[in-house]
Amino acid sequence: MSTASEAPGSELIEALGAVAFAVMAALTRVAAEHELSLTQLRMIGILRGRQMTITELAQALGLDRSSVSGLVDRTETRGLVQRRPNPDDARSVHVTLSQDGVDAFTLGAAETAGLLASLTDALTPAETRRLTTLLDRMIEHRGL
Amino acid sequence: MSTASEAPGSELIEALGAVAFAVMAALTRVAAEHELSLTQLRMIGILRGRQMTITELAQALGLDRSSVSGLVDRTETRGLVQRRPNPDDARSVHVTLSQDGVDAFTLGAAETAGLLASLTDALTPAETRRLTTLLDRMIEHRGL
DNA sequence: TATTGTTATACTCTATAACTATA
DNA sequence: TATAGTTATAGAGTATAACAATA
Helix, strand or coil, rough: CCCCCCCCCCCHHHHHHHHHHHHHHHHHHHHHHHCCCCCCCCHHHCCCCCCCHHHHHHHHHHHCHHHHHHHHHHHCCCCCCEEEEECCCCEEEEEECCHHHHHHHHHHHHHHHHHHHHHHHHCHHHHHHHHHHHHHHHHHHHCC | CCCCCCCHHHHHHHHHHHHHHHHHHHHHHHHHHHHCCCHHHHHHCCCCCCCEHHHHHHHHHHHHHHHHHHHHHHHHHCCEEEEEEEECCCCCCCECCHHHHHHHHHHHHHHHHHHHHHCCCCCHHHHHHHHHHHHHHHHHHCCC
């Protein structure tokens, strides 16, 4: 759709944008089916296999601590996460996944993969490996 | 990070998810710098070069008409879009971009590309072409 | 003094339901 | 009757500012 004289890379940007919206649509749909917000689904994904303080969660999610405080409130009411006292610092709390939270993530990941199969089925196994490698390179590069 | 015995493709799903969040973060940041929501930025992108009714916009955005009504209210107050009477149906309105709306999108697109350069700079020109081809294949495949 | 987390407040986004004007 | 758009209402998500408890 773009002309040959366009700046190099703009086609990549457009492709990345299109894929990003498709992935986000799938994630939003999966979250909605479990009556979760996208942010809640993201949070339980981040909490897999570890405990984090409110401040750490806020940094990981790119949100203010006060926003995360309310987010944890609502998710805790749903029984997906728990607040635990931090034995090393009485000001702080550790947030962890409950078994229901682990189950919700596992189910959600499988459903997301299913929805995105219409995208990923387009590629051969060899292409899948190549694409994964290229995407990982970009992600790691962003880290620094 | 994943074991060799995992289901094939789960690494691709994780990589796609990570890239999607990076792209959305860039878009959200660009929108925020212009004091726009992601939905508002998306809407003015959709309105480029055409006029749409509230119902059409709602379908394009995947939102309820009442949500779009408020969205257009706030964006119209900002001077980015305008409601025009539809001469063919007095019940309906045509929403169009103002010049400020066109400018906001143009600026936002350039800024987004700049922010995502930290991702795309990781690749050589040849890799960029390969990645673009693979992503396009997936996107077209999704279409049907 | 600085940091952690919470609360109060305000605004955006979103949906549902009820309404009006028009078709 | 059906459709287009709006409004009223309610809840989630977000940020800023102010606060209490702890370091």
